[in-house]
Amino acid sequence: AQSVTQPDIHITVSEGASLELRCNYSYGATPYLFWYVQSPGQGLQLLLKYFSGDTLVQGIKGFEAEFKRSQSSFNLRKPSVHWSDAAEYFCAVERGGSYIPTFGRGTSLIVHP
Amino acid sequence: DTGVSQDPRHKITKRGQNVTFRCDPISEHNRLYWYRQTLGQGPEFLTYFQNEAQLEKSRLLSDRFSAERPKGSFSTLEIQRTEQGDSAMYLCASSLDRGRNEQFFGPGTRLTVL
Numbered sequence: 052a053q054s055v056t057q058p059d060i061h062i063t064v065s066e067g068a069s070l071e072l073r074c075n076y077s078y079g080a081t082p083y084l085f086w087y088v089q090s091p092g093q094g095l096q097l098l099l100k101y102f103s104g105d106t107l108v109q110g111i112k113g114f115e116a117e118f119k120r121s122q123s124s125f126n127l128r129k130p131s132v133h134w135s136d137a138a139e140y141f142c143a144v145e146r147g148g149s150y151i152p153t154f155g156r157g158t159s160l161i162v163h164p
Numbered sequence: 165d166t167g168v169s170q171d172p173r174h175k176i177t178k179r180g181q182n183v184t185f186r187c188d189p190i191s192e193h194n195r196l197y198w199y200r201q202t203l204g205q206g207p208e209f210l211t212y213f214q215n216e217a218q219l220e221k222s223r224l225l226s227d228r229f230s231a232e233r234p235k236g237s238f239s240t241l242e243i244q245r246t247e248q249g250d251s252a253m254y255l256c257a258s259s260l261d262r263g264r265n266e267q268f269f270g271p272g273t274r275l276t277v278l
Contacts, residue, residue: 055206060204087269092271093271094167094168094255094257094268094269094270094271094272095207095255095257095269096269097266097267100266141206141207143206150195150212150259151197151209151212151220152209152267153209154206154207154208155206156204156205156206157204157205157206
């Protein structure tokens, strides 16, 4: 079975600083990978996804992620964080064709002014 | 608003009572999912429907839980004889049944069992 590890429970950055959120997955074949964001009182919103092809994926709100098969990682990055990016971020892996993602426990992003 | 809606948004109940939650997916979406999210954790898959057929259920879905989607539109999730461990956020999502389509999530129903 697939699994996802998000090693950082909380990350604190200053507004305007760069951001990297870590995600490691465990799955035998090439996985489908996702990053979601959850703001208080809101549903999860998909930031970006990787199925195949170019390993650097661009998403919404200025986020990108890079799939590194050798490291079983799919880290999320943003060059300059805005205060509105403060939220909970979830990495997810899906066994190809199952349509059922397995989520990590999430990383809470705190943005200081 | 054409997003996924859930009702109620909050539910407080006493242990042993039955509760029912409703999810209205995006109108043209024929896949519908239920997840449970506890504090400090990511969502955990419970079950999903394609149209009115319930295609997969997680081992998390005990006998006290039942989900329906009678006409392939809205869905209900019922928990019978609630326990304190059922306290969680229950999330609904929907997607198109066409290739690798994005799941759109509702805001969730927060259940507190006293």
